[in-house]
Amino acid sequence: MQVYDCIVVGAGIEGSSTAYNLAKNGQNTLLLEQFPLPHSRGSSHGQSRITRMAYGGADYYTEMMKEAYKLWEELEKGSGTTLYKKTGLLVVGKAESNLIAGTVQALRKYSVPFTKLDEQGLQSKYPMLNYSGVQGVEDHIGGVLFADKALAAFQSEFVKHGGVLRDNESMVDIFPGDIVTVKTNKGSYRGRNLVLTVGPWATKILPPLGVHLPLKAVRISVFYWKEKIAGAYGAETFPTFLAASGSGDFDVYGLPSLEYPGLYKLCLHYGPEIDPDRRDIADSSWVLEDMKKFVAKHFPLLEPHPAVTETCIYTNTPDHDLVLDRHPAWRNVIIGTGFSGHGFKLSPVVGKVLSDLVMRKTPSYDLSHFRIDRFQKSSKL
Incomplete structure (x- = not known):
């Protein structure tokens, strides 16, 4: 043999x-x-994943991503396929959180171009968002990988x-x-x-x-929300997105309207624990309710109910x-x-x-x- x-x-x-x-x-x-x-x-x-240098509180990933970008480019050239779209990444959170302070520290440490936005600057640049009492950080080389x-x-x-x-x-x-x-x-x-x-x-x-x-296997609900105004969250006007939903440093992620015309991908970063061979048994209705509240509060130019729902599985460590x-x-x-x-x-x-x-x-x-x-x-x- x-x-x-x-x-x-x-x-x-x-x-x-x-x-x-x-x-x-x-x-x-x-x-x-x-x-x-x-x-x-x-x-x-699926068709898309976020790519970023921004990693608050875990800058060893920022170090690894410096090489990852180069290796993605090599794979693009070798395969003759476009795999990455540069949109930038917007991180939103409390100024003192790892999501903001840690991200700024990591980006500075590894000389990654970024812009820090105070509350007024965030509201001015991104009027399609509704936030108060937070700051923003833009990772200028963040974007989308075509999964x-x-x-x-x-x-x-x-x-x-x-x-x-x-x-x-x-x-x-x-x-x-x-x-x-x-x-x-x-x-x-x-x-x-x-x-x-x-x-x-x-x-x-x-x-x-x-x-x-x-390890815990969890089912993630992948939601796509229809824009009330066409292009409001498109790749030319809105970057990839990370924010806290209220209970942690990073709970919600979003990607511009690329996969479905006029639909913005916005999801909760956790879900019910599952058996991967019996994934549809677990109740995830609470995930939808949490995300509907989040959209209503922070994304005023999205319809209140997702137009498309798909699923993915995470394998989480503590x-x-x-x-x-x-x-x-x-x-x-x-x-x-x-x-x-x-x-x-x-x-x-x-x-x-x-x-x-x-x-x-x-x-x-x-x-x-x-x-x-x-x-x-x-x-x-």
Whole structure:
């Protein structure tokens, strides 16, 4: 039986980026996906994601994003596909919050162009918003990533570099060792290394391997709201958007009208905890009610009810930091999980980091924030 240098399980954006980086570096790599591609059952589907340098209170992500922008540009050139639209990003919050003070600190530290807006400046520049007692920060190179195209670009470039992609093939079991065996519903595969980027299914796949992480899979309601005035929140007039809904530093995000004509994408950054195989059972009516109140209060030029509703899944950690680490016992098993709804933009760097771990290279970033053992419920073998 053929022995791959690496088997990557999960062809979402993180797994596809990892597989691409491995194949680009000459690693004989197999990428497995449980569903037929493309699909909308995980966390990487849809047409748009926010990209930003602004990260209040976690400037290590700002550092990673400096490279991510360069790597996105490389992928654009290699695939011949436009993946990024520069719209800017507007962050709105209390002056003393991490969302504002922390963002300003991070942008200054890494010399990212930005503008700080006081309450009057915010009202003057963005009359389509209704806010008081807050400030704004504009990240001038924030914007939109075209998600479906980005995912397809990683996968096509992976295959172009000699990678093997098998979809509609679900993993049944893992047999760790110096050579890892992965059993699927269609056969068995062997690899010197294994990368698990399985999204919300990490809550089911990792515990049998002795890895007990406090992960929560949550269903996000993706709302699109009709503009009362055409173009009020279009990409030429309004940037991507982050704000607190009232209970945290970052609870609401928005993207300009790009996917549906005249519809603005505005969503709550959390939702009900779910089983990824039974996602529609959980009640999320409260999410809609919270967002209707938010829209009525702060977005006066949107209709009061969403015109379209879609869904996505986050895999959250308690601290909302990623998990990028080796299995505590089997060092040739690499785990990437817990992307907490903000991992898409980071995926070129995540793929590079995970591939470095596979190839026994020293990653170019401090991974202490992303270790498995930072949780009290760490691996118990």
